[in-house]
Amino acid sequence: xxxxxxxxxxxxxxxxxxxxxxxxxxxxxxxxxxxxxxxxxxxxxxxxxxxxxxxxxxxxxxxxxxxxxxxxxxxxxxxxxxxxxxxxxxxxxxxxxxxxxxxxxxxxxxxxxxxxxxxxxxxxxxxxxxxxxxxxxxxxxxxxxxxxxxxxxxxxxxxxxxxxxxxxxxxxxxxxxxxxxxxxxx
Numbered sequence: 001x002x003x004x005x006x007x008x009x010x011x012x013x014x015x016x017x018x019x020x021x022x023x024x025x026x027x028x029x030x031x032x033x034x035x036x037x038x039x040x041x042x043x044x045x046x047x048x049x050x051x052x053x054x055x056x057x058x059x060x061x062x063x064x065x066x067x068x069x070x071x072x073x074x075x076x077x078x079x080x081x082x083x084x085x086x087x088x089x090x091x092x093x094x095x096x097x098x099x100x101x102x103x104x105x106x107x108x109x110x111x112x113x114x115x116x117x118x119x120x121x122x123x124x125x126x127x128x129x130x131x132x133x134x135x136x137x138x139x140x141x142x143x144x145x146x147x148x149x150x151x152x153x154x155x156x157x158x159x160x161x162x163x164x165x166x167x168x169x170x171x172x173x174x175x176x177x178x179x180x181x182x183x184x185x186x
Contacts (some may be wrong), residue, residue: 001053009051013044014065016060020067024075035078036071043070064111129179137172144169 001009017040025033045064130141136158143149143157144165151165158165 001051005053006048009048009053010044012058013048013059013063014041016063017041017044017067020064020071024068024071026150035074039071039074040067042074043067125180125183126176129176129183133172133175137168137175140165140168141172141176144149 003152017037021033021036021040024036043066044063047059047066048067051057053059053060120167130138133141140154140158144151145155149157151162153163155162
């Protein structure tokens, strides 16, 4: 693919990202357009790598599926609700989320949520609880949950094995749960 073809594809792809992003965000107040566009751009760039102009397909048509998929993947990654709970909310069975579900395949923590104001208060409490953790646990929680680092990278940074990182995360979650439950009983 020549440079001019690549530039043309990028322009087409950016228009496609803008269209799909706006369609996805419409009616969803909890979603940031910039975040969705960023996820869409990742999909567009993946499509650009795999695109073959000799097949006679327009790049926008080729990229649409990847852009849409990348946006959905990003939305799922950042969604605080479980997939089944989100379906129940959409179906009208559940009106509002009653829990934030923190899941790490082996261990889960359900934190109650009553409203948007309560959710903000909970986030403040959670940050305060993280700040009360010992330095090593705080560092592991920050890398895993806030910096989205996989366990093997955290293990490399700390110079330990993956199973030790898993143990540290378990200990941190248990301590956070204790701290938050103690705050709720006050």
